Amino acid sequence: MKLRPGFVVELAVNFLLPWLAYRLALPHLGETGALIASAVPPIVWSLIELARFRRVDALSVMVVAGIVLSVAAMALGGSPRMLLLRESLVSGAVGVVFLLSLPMRRPLIFYLARATVAREMAGGAAHFETLWRERPSLAIAMRKMTLVWGAGLTGETALRAWMALTWPIERFLVVSPFVGYGIYGGLALWTLWYRKTLRNRADARTQPDGIAS
Known part of the structure; x- marks a missing residue:
């Protein structure tokens, strides 16, 4: 994937700015206040996306959900073992959401992928919707990716817990x-x-007979 300006901005807003907000707020507001401050950039970005495109940014929602879970875990208690579990709770919650989205008509990765494509090209969301309807292999691949990531994140949380x-x-x-x-x-x-395997299969299907060699 090429690093397009929109994608770089999305990464900065959802990862770099929350970290900077946390570091700047920590000496003044404490850890809980700093975590809340770190949620401001992705929330503002999500509101801007909603106003511009009438859709909620999926990555921002996941980042904010992770921060909310961190604050909730701190509220449950400050014992050393609870603090050790706090980081794992975030990835575990994301993994569970991935798995719960599998029976739905569109799994979670569909929305993440569509949001990325929408930023990379004009009319990207509509184009991705068309591919989803016309290519059953895309739906199968997305469900498989959702399953693998959901199981992996959930398993990582269980092991670390x-x-x-x-x-x-x-x-x-x-x-x-x-x-x-x-x-x-x-x-x-x-x-x-x-992804490479899927691309190779797609290229093989588009080649005329007898040229595969």
Whole structure:
């Protein structure tokens, strides 16, 4: 995927600006206040998108949901083990939402992909809707990606929760980042491989007979 200006802006608003807001607010508002402040950029961006295109930005909603879950986890208690679980709750909640969207007419990844395509080209949302209706293979691929990511994120949360509740805290702090980034990296690599496989199949179907060699 080429890094188009709109995509770069979307990443900055949903990831860089929340982090900057958190760091700037932390000395003055404390951790809870800083987390709330970090939700302001994606909320404002989502409102702008709603006003311009009459649709809610899916990525912004996921980021804000993660921040809300972090604040809720802090409200449940400040014990060391609860704080260790806080980060995992966010990815686990996202994973559960992915899995719950599978029986729906359109899984969650459909909306994330459509929002990305809409920013990359004029009329992108309508074009993506057409592809969804006319190519059953696209729907199958999106459901498979939703299943894999949902299972991966949910499994990562379950594993890290077990580690946080049963392991010594020092061991958890050392091992947990490797587990988390290892699973995320594995999911990303699988996604790249799966996309390449789908592209190769599509290219093979469009080639005239006898040219495959």
